[in-house]
Amino acid sequence: MSWKDNAIDILKESLYPIPSELNELDWKSGLSCKTERLAQHISAFANNKGGGILVYGVNDDGTVFSPTQEEIDQIIHKLGNIAKNNLSYAISIDHTILEFEGESLLFVYIPEQKERPVHLRGKDVYESYCRSAKQTVKMSRQQVHNHIAESQGLSFENRIVKTELTVVDVLSLLNYNKLFELLDKNVPSSTDSIINKLLEYGCCERNGKHYEITNLGALLFANNFSDFPQLKGREVIVRKYQGTNNRNQLFEQHGQLGYAIGFAGLIDFIMKNVVDDENIEVTREYDYKYPKVAVREFVANAIVHQDFSVTGIPICIEIFTNRLVITNPGVPLNDVNRLIDLPPHSRNERLAETMFLLNMCERRGSGVDRAIEAIEKMQLPPVKISKNDDSTKVTLYPKKNLSEMTKGEKIAACYQHACLMNEDDKAINNQSVRERFGLDKNKSVEASRIISDTLEQGLIKFADADVTSRKFATYKPYYA
DSSP, rough: OOHHHHHHHHHHHHHSSSSSOBBEEEEEEEEEHHHHHHHHHHHHHHTTTOOOOESSSSSSSSSSSOHHHHHHHHHHHHHHHHHHHHHHOOOOEEEEEEEETTTEEEEEEOOOSSSSOOOOOOOOTTTBEEETTTEEEOHHHHHHHHHHHTTOOOGGGSSSSEEEEHHHHHHHHHHHHHHHHTOOOOOOSOOOHHHHHHTTSSEEEEEEEEEEEHHHHHHHBBBBBGOOGGGTTSSEOOOOESSSSSEEEEEEEEESSOOHHHHHHHHHHHHHHHHHSSOOOOSSGBBSSSOOOHHHHHHHHHHHHHTTOSSSSSSEEESSSSSSEEEEEEEESSOOTTTTTTTOSSSSSHHHHHHTTTTTOOOOSEEEHHHHHHHHHHHHOOEEEEEEESSSEEEEOOOGGGSSHHHHHHHHHHHHHHHHHHHOOOOOOOOHHHHHOOOOOOGGHHHHHHHHHHHHTSSSESTTOOOOOOTTEEEEETTT
């Protein structure tokens, strides 16, 4: 699919419901006379995942207009020259004129480059730029190093975090006992057998007479993250607040164990803090505000799909009285409306594979399905998955009466219900929607209203185009 096929959709996403530029798209009302600043924009988009688009004909307030042919020619000529002459190497850019809301806009596409980072010509590699929070900004030294490693085909997991180690050093820094426990195997008596297993799982590497620990090994099996200063900010943080906002924090806990070591304890800790009534003894799944399987899968997803190139945004679980919020650095690689049906697309393949082999997470795309199925069984409001500029946020809500749910929540729940049913090759109907929301038979009108609203939003469609009678109709998600 060409970039042109998605250009209008990306522009619409930036303009509605509230006008706001995106990391992958920048509005322009005219051609800047500042050549260096334009070079920085092109550098940033060339370093951006998927590249980026400059749209000429959009004002700062989001209103659109048609640039003149003379303006278009000047823009194409100047940007083409900058892309050829003002960067570390010449890159090719593309452009097209597309109609939008009765206006002819100029779209200039800067493709992502394989050799990164692309920096400004005549300056060192640290004069490289990226997109962050909808702005073009200078890369940090760590970001530059990450781009260099990625362009050389070296993933974050495989990079070395500690060198010049003896066998004793490796075994003191990494919790090999947990590796064998997760593999359901006895710990060998031989040191060589232990180190060979760590080598097999990519936790360390041999370098002559010494050993080196990889990021993967430290992330999963570090006895203490503080032993690996380069991984600062990669620990999982749990915060709990009194009330529905973050003004009164009850506690903040930073995990210091590797993900594999601390994962089970992390989930148990979260669940202890989301008990429906703190005075009761928890004996059943329903004693919690949220299903444990959903919490487990979404936390595992946050770990697996985090973007290690994003700094300053840790994996964070925030517990409020009226919601549980899980945030991880990096935007989803799939459409947030298609996370149930599309196959998984992970930016950290080695981490995802290893966590799957250790039974810490699902890798075949069923994790989100299982989580949402558990939410439906407890008849909770729908999970909300949203992407920000540099992060993904998953929000779970405790039990609400249907009358307390917003129209948007009812629509989202109906759509997610349709997605789950479609995975079983089934369509939804009035009865299944009533069961989803816990409605009696005499509440079929209310279920019909929810279906009608979801249909109007374009999220579901008639399963059989020939059967449009609301009494007998069945429905599938819009993409089915």
